Amino acid sequence: xxxxxxxxxxxxxxxxxxxxxxxxxxxxxxxxxxxxxxxxxxxxxxxxxxxxxxxxxxxxxxxxxxxxxxxxxxxxxxxxxxxxxxxxxxxxxxxxxxxxxxxxxxxxxxxxxxxxxxxxxxxxxxxxxxxxxxxxxxxxxxxxxxxxxxxxxxxxxxxxxxxxxxxxxxxxxxxxxxxxxxxxxxxxxxxxxxxxxxxxxxxxxxxxxxxxxxxxxxxxxxxxxxxxxxxxxxxxxxxxxxxxxxxxxxxxxxxxxxxxxxxxxxxxxxxxxxxxxxxxxxxxxxxxxxxxxxxxxxxxxxxxxxxxxxxxxxxxxxxx
Amino acid sequence: xxxxxxxxxxxxxxxxxxxxxxxxxxxxxxxxxxxxxxxxxxxxxxxxxxxxxxxxxxxxxxxxxxxxxxxxxxxxxxxxxxxxxxxxxxxxxxxxxxxxxxxxxxxxxxxxxxxxxxxxxxxxxxxxxxxxxxxxxxxxxxxxxxxxxxxxxxxxxxxxxxxxxxxxxxxxxxxxxxxxxxxxxxxxxxxxxxxxxxxxxxxxxxxxxxxxxxxxxxxxxxxxxxxxxxxxxxxxxxxxxxxxxxxxxxxxxxxxxxxxxxxxxxxxxxxxxxxxxxxxxxxxxxxxxxxxxxxxxxxxxx
Numbered sequence: 001x002x003x004x005x006x007x008x009x010x011x012x013x014x015x016x017x018x019x020x021x022x023x024x025x026x027x028x029x030x031x032x033x034x035x036x037x038x039x040x041x042x043x044x045x046x047x048x049x050x051x052x053x054x055x056x057x058x059x060x061x062x063x064x065x066x067x068x069x070x071x072x073x074x075x076x077x078x079x080x081x082x083x084x085x086x087x088x089x090x091x092x093x094x095x096x097x098x099x100x101x102x103x104x105x106x107x108x109x110x111x112x113x114x115x116x117x118x119x120x121x122x123x124x125x126x127x128x129x130x131x132x133x134x135x136x137x138x139x140x141x142x143x144x145x146x147x148x149x150x151x152x153x154x155x156x157x158x159x160x161x162x163x164x165x166x167x168x169x170x171x172x173x174x175x176x177x178x179x180x181x182x183x184x185x186x187x188x189x190x191x192x193x194x195x196x197x198x199x200x201x202x203x204x205x206x207x208x209x210x211x212x213x214x215x216x217x218x219x220x221x222x223x224x225x226x227x228x229x230x231x232x233x234x235x236x237x238x239x240x241x242x243x244x245x246x247x248x249x250x251x252x253x254x255x256x257x258x259x260x261x262x263x264x265x266x267x268x269x270x271x272x273x274x275x276x277x278x279x280x281x282x283x284x285x286x287x288x289x290x291x292x293x294x295x296x297x298x299x300x301x302x303x304x305x306x307x308x309x310x311x312x313x314x315x316x317x318x319x320x
Numbered sequence: 321x322x323x324x325x326x327x328x329x330x331x332x333x334x335x336x337x338x339x340x341x342x343x344x345x346x347x348x349x350x351x352x353x354x355x356x357x358x359x360x361x362x363x364x365x366x367x368x369x370x371x372x373x374x375x376x377x378x379x380x381x382x383x384x385x386x387x388x389x390x391x392x393x394x395x396x397x398x399x400x401x402x403x404x405x406x407x408x409x410x411x412x413x414x415x416x417x418x419x420x421x422x423x424x425x426x427x428x429x430x431x432x433x434x435x436x437x438x439x440x441x442x443x444x445x446x447x448x449x450x451x452x453x454x455x456x457x458x459x460x461x462x463x464x465x466x467x468x469x470x471x472x473x474x475x476x477x478x479x480x481x482x483x484x485x486x487x488x489x490x491x492x493x494x495x496x497x498x499x500x501x502x503x504x505x506x507x508x509x510x511x512x513x514x515x516x517x518x519x520x521x522x523x524x525x526x527x528x529x530x531x532x533x534x535x536x537x538x539x540x541x542x543x544x545x546x547x548x549x550x551x552x553x554x555x556x557x558x559x560x561x562x563x564x565x566x567x568x569x570x571x572x573x574x575x576x577x578x579x580x581x582x583x584x585x586x587x588x589x590x591x592x593x594x595x596x597x598x599x600x601x602x603x604x605x606x607x608x609x610x611x612x613x614x615x616x617x618x619x620x621x622x
Contacts, residue, residue, distance in 0.1 A: 018458050141601040143551040146594045157584040258465045280473050295463045
């Protein structure tokens with residue numbers, strides 16, 4: 001077990017290095033100085049050349065790369081020329097919002113997936129199962145952004161049940177009860193929209209897993225020795241079927257990253273995805289570089305988590 | 321008499337021969353009413369969209385007309401107009417055509433790269449496989465959406481072709497992985513060994529002997545990929561990082577709904593495009609699922 005985990009951790013190092021090189025190359029292609037943000041990309045080229053010379057950005061690429069990585073290690077992500085502040089600080093403000101949104105989405109995802117998957121698997125081929133399967137089928141085909149728009153239209157604008165943008169009602173004081181309620185209220189609709197779409201694969205997986213387990217010999221044995229139906233399901237089948245779902249957790253993180261860009265944009269939710277899109281439109285490339293790097297690392301860590309959980313669940317993987 | 325008998329035998333032999341892949345797929349499609357209906361729908365939509373697009377002038381449709389901004393549906397504009405006074409119905413037709421075209425283009429390009437990459441990795445195995453798989457792993461860990469958006473934003477000469485190339489560059493991994501795992505199994509089979517003994521070149525075995533055996537798998541995967549790619553393209557266009565506004569796609573029309581006013585009060589701009597995307601994705605998936613069943617003898621209905 002430890003051997004596998006350590007080896008898997010070691011694989012991460014070249015992955016992160018490769019990611020950082022790609023982002024470094026991309027940053028070099030961006031106009032202005034996308035690594036430290038000390039040069040505004042909107043100034044004219046002649047002045048730019050002067051500034052480049054002054055800040056020493058005509059060094060060979062490996063010196064610049066080393067400087068950049070050195071800065072990253074110390075938590076220095078450069079300067080945002082638009083907000084005139086450290087990118088680290090800027091991201092610090094936004095990442096909290098994205099964290100809550102992701103947490104709420106994950107919560108909804110499992111709150112929806114587990115009951116639906118169990119019902120669908122336990123009573124397979126009944127009308128109820130067919131309804132759930134129909135939902136997963138359509139959910140698979142529906143692009144997240146269309147569903148998000150429809151949710152916002154129906155529940156935000158037509159019914160007016162939820163706020164239509166932002167992460168909190170302006171003017172409320174942090175720490176009060178109203179502030180908390182408003183935060184939660186702003187979270188529900190975006191998180192639910194994302195969860196209803198991303199959950200379908202987990203529902204389907206859980207259903208197939210339960211149907212598969214149902215036909216195993218040990219279930220027959222459990223029934224033969226007189227275990228009650230609820231005990232067969234809760235003790236024997238669920239325990240075996242829920243574990244692979246746990247392994248999906250890491251992949252959920254990866255899919256959340258793509259999803260938040262759309263959802264935060266549609267619901268005007270000030271998180272990392274929104275920051276990314278705003279920055280790229282405003283040509284604030286330092287922020288773009290930093291956010292891409294962070295999201296890249298997050299998806300590498302997500303894959304790592306999946307592999308480790310999988311190896312816990314399924315010992316055969318460890319041997320490889 | 322002798323010759324006559326020969327003919328009969330041949331006929332009997334033909335009847336015994338298992339049906340070809342294409343006819344199995346066709347039988348499955350016809351048997352599955354939903355999939356067959358979806359196929360007809362897709363064919364009709366394509367014929368209509370590509371047919372009408374010949375008579376519609378894209379430049380004329382995307383020309384701004386300040387006298388007819390945000391008109392609701394009327395006799396003149398069947399589905400109203402957008403913020404530039406441009407006809408939504410015309411944009412819908414052109415948009416569907418553009419979305420379909422790029423979907424097919426990206427699917428084909430990712431297919432070709434994925435197939436070649438997967439076949440080479442799986443067939444040779446060993447070090448070649450190891451190196452190629454590390455390259456693939458590297459592409460897999462990149463955050464797709466963000467990298468594509470960054471590329472789209474900084475590529476200097478941005479056009480529909482560069483857009484599809486950018487998408488292709490980060491989308492070929494799925495099919496490559498699939499083909500590689502199948503090629504690994506396939507190369508252990510006797511026919512490959514036999515062909516090697518006969519002196520066929522590796523190239524010939526890979527592309528004229530192993531590849532045809534994977535064809536049904538490839539057709540299924542590419543069909544399902546087509547739906548996914550249309551979704552990705554419209555998603556990127558929705559965010560404003562796909563097609564430029566002068567070449568509308570279905571996602572561009574949806575992108576107008578990012579303006580809350582449009583979302584709330586001007587349904588005619590974004591609802592038709594949403595419905596169309598949804599129908600296209602469902603129809604392609606229906607066909608894909610039927611094809612998937614056709615390749616798996618246990619699940620066949622026909």
